[in-house]
Amino acid sequence: MSAPAPDIAAIVAGIDIWQGLTPVPERISGGITNINWRIRIRETGASYFLKIHGAGTELFIDRDVAHEAALKVSDTGYAPKLLHYDPVQGIEVYEFLEGFRSCGVMDIQDPVIRNGVLGAYKAVHTTTQLGRTATGFDQLGGHLERLRKLGAPLPQDFEQLMWQCGRAEAAVRASGFDTCACYNDGYVSNYMVDASKRVKIIDWEYAANNDPYWDLAMMSFESFLLDAATRREMLEVYDGSYRRDVAARIHLYIGVAAITWGCWATLQEQVSQLPFDFGKYADLLFLRGRHSMLAPTWEEALARV
Structure with missing residues (x-):
């Protein structure tokens, strides 16, 4: 059975880095663990990558270590920067890798x-x-x-x-x-x-x-x-x-x-x-x-x- 569609409008409305702006979500196909979105900001044209943790993934993903890795690996220049993290709701926002x-x-x-x-x-x-x-x-x-x-x-x-x-x-x-x-x-x-x-x-x-x-x-x-x-x-x-x-x-x-x-x-x-x-x-x-x-x-x- 497919997961129910998340209330993406409510999710983006609660992310502080987009307060006062108009985020336009676009679902990204692909990926077999999480639900992924591209978020375009209408006023600036900037894009972000939003990840919603998949149901049940806490069984086999240590989210604390994954968060640590996201921060440390981005410092090497070989991964996108993490811009927002909400472990309670299971939401991550990264820079969008334009041109990749x-x-x-x-x-x-x-x-x-x-x-x-x-x-x-x-x-x-x-x-x-x-x-x-x-x-x-x-x-x-x-x-x-x-x-x-x-x-x-x-x-x-x-x-x-x-x-x-x-x-x-x-x-x-x-x-x-x-x-x-x-x-x-x-x-x-x-x-x-x-x-x-x-x-x-x-x-x-x-x-x-x-x-x-x-x-x-x-x-x-x-x-x-x-x-x-x-x-x-x-x-x-x-x-x-x-x-x-x-x-x-x-x-x-x-x-x-x-x-x-x-x-x-x-x-x-x-x-x-x-x-x-x-x-x-x-x-x-x-x-x-x-x-x-x-x-x-x-x-x-x-x-x-």
Whole structure:
């Protein structure tokens, strides 16, 4: 069932930065978590981006950390500035990124844009810490705990998939890793690019301290950057050199990420009121994770990490 339309007129009327002005709302399609609007100010022509938190998202989004990330990442220049925040009503207002558009998968095949995303990640990873740590394995565990409380259906081979995730976690933790502020998402539409191919990243809702290579894995997974040559190129851009053990870690993270986000989509199927088929999306994600874990390259990565 679709969520009832919010009273957008009442919402914008209560935002102090627009007092005495005439905000004209325009619904933005896209996005599978929140309800988004472009707000044009009739008197000045200026535009703003307004986000209304989706129903049930408090189950899997730490809004306090998301707020912290929005402020800190905007200071790097790679995210829009947060201008208004109302945690009670679940409303955020950002500067509108004029001249920028959302990327598609084909955009990330462009090395200039891809390297721009990697540069944005590097800037955040090397300068920022957040008040919460949530590794990819922590994220998976949190989703699974919530799903079991709800009694949500899971794939028949889910225990096998979790066993493989456990093997990946044991291998990665044995090798050790550092944590820093990470995006933890990678949804390709959240990468924004302008005509000169400058990159900004929006929606830092899932941000937390994590292994930075999880972000590279999520980018690879969401944008289908799965071949060995592209992975080598990404690491050479991000780190300045290629290491087989890091490439193996990214490979394992891609499989774990597929299961993590499959659980996320299953949870969304239970609680979201947005008109999106989260059940089919979950099936696709679990299928991609299963495919990754059944390939011979999975065992090779476990041995190399």
